[in-house]
Amino acid sequence: MIIVLIIAAAAVLFKANFIVKKVDVIKAVSMPLKETVFGVGYVGAEVISDVAAQVSGKIERTPLAEGAEVKSGEVLVIIDAAEFNNALDSAKVNLQKAEAQLESIKTNISLIGENMAIARSNMEKSAAVMEFNRKETARYKSLLDSNQIAPKIYDEKQMAYTVSAGENSNASVALKILAIEKEKQAVSEKLAASDIENAKISIKQAALKCEYSSIRAPFDGVIVKRFAEEGMVINSGSPVMRVVKKGSYWVSSYIDISQMQNIRAGLSAEIILNRQPGAKYIGKVYRIEQEGDKITEELKVDILFDSNIQNLYLDEKAEVHIETSGRTALAIPSSCVAAAADGRKGVFTLEGSKTVFKKIEFGIMDRSGFIEVVNGLAGGESIVRFDEMHKLRENETVAVKKEGL
Incomplete structure (x- = not known):
């Protein structure tokens, strides 16, 4: 029984060591490659307004x-707006009243001016009469003193002077009263004008409230x-x-500082929202903060969406891939990369049915899964791809399962 088990184990070991691996063979091709820097962030916006009453x-x-x-x-x-409309109507009525009051005051001032002209004329006339009677009284006084006239005649002249002086005084008082009234009306005119301005201000305020x-x-x-x-x-x-301005959505992403050397404003970026993993949006680097986080050693980079995206949610999670460089170069799928026993990176090529390890200098890695070949391949070589590349060995016999990508 023991001998049977030993023979069976040896058979399994022999089969494991000598089974031929089935591999895919592809060719290195020249293709456009883009190097990207990855970051995670959240949707925000440059312009957000909390519209207030x-x-x-x-x-x-x-x-x-x-x-x-x-x-x-x-x-x-x-x-x-009922209260504001009522206030507006009331302010308009007050304006009409103030304007009517001002018009009435202006009419009164005009009438007072006319009456003052009449009073001034009367005062000038009475002053002339008074002056004439004064001179006559003085002349008749001399005649009376020289006994050339009777006292009665002198008394008549003196009475005439007294009457004319009274009339002149009355005319002067009337003119002063009119002047005082005119001053009062001028004050009232200013107050009415002020009432008009206040009413206009009230109308503007009420109209603004109606508008607001x-x-x-x-x-x-x-x-x-x-x-x-x-x-x-x-x-x-x-x-x-809360309103977000159209075209101002962005993703505030966080990038490791060690990857920031080639990132600058204006670079293209691809944005993938967590809730829409199959959708890819295009954006551009808009702003780079100049102060990093001491703990995470990351910088905030704002990626502005290129177009107006529908149904975005503020603070939803997203990932970004910023394109830092790009060129057309010889490339292979990254799944073809293998490591030799001494740690060298390279690929296995197929010569006949045997694998041959070639050391390769690799360049940029594209998000599509291709990696740039800088040195080590001329192009046209048959490159081996196997599901478990770490199990391949140099000079191993393999069978081709499929050719091409």
Whole structure:
């Protein structure tokens, strides 16, 4: 029994050592290659606006849902404007009253001016009469003193002077009263003009509140969050919607500092969202932070989407592949790379049915799975690919299962 087991084990060992491996054979080809740097990050945006109410009131309507695209100036929220409309109507009535009052005052000032002209003329006339009577009284006084006239005649002249002096005084007082009234009316005119300006200010303020009752989008964008709903009472300054500007979405990715030497603004990048692993979006390096994280030794690199992407979510996870260099070169699938016993990297070529190890100097690795051959191959060689490359040995006999990629 023991002898049988030994013979069976020897047979298995013999078969394992001498079984011919079936391999694929491919050719190195010249192809465009792109070297990329990998990073992980989260979706954000350059321009995010928490649109806030500019007046207090009750929300009457919120016509748009989260995820809706909006145009600049489009209505996001409508606040009940009845109070503001009433205030506007009242301010307009006050303006009409103030304008009518000002017009009345101007009419009064004009009439006072006319009356002052008449009073001034009367005063000048009475002054002339008074002066004439004064001179006459003085002349008649001399005649009285020389007994050339009777006292009665002198008394008549003196009475005439006294009357004319009284009339002149009355005319002067009337002119002063009119001047005082004109000054009062001038003050009233200024107050009425001020009332008009205040009414106009009230109209502007009320009109603004009416305008502010319709809260509008500040730019073309997407609503990503609603803070307010119909029926809510909000205060001025309270946010109602969060809007992301169209075309400003980016991924804030984190790149190992050791890989940053070739990264610069403007480089193309491929973006893959975690929830859409099969979709690839194109972007560009937009901004590179100049201060790294001391613990993770990473720098933040913002990748801006090239086009307006639909249905993005802020803070969703994404990976980025930044293209740092590219060229057309001889390349092979990275699955063909093997290691010799001494650690040298290379490939196995097929000569006849035997494997021959060739040391290769490799260059950039493309995300498609191809690696650049810098030195070691001329092109046209038959290169071996096997599922378990580490088990291949030099000068090993193999069978070709498939040729080509």
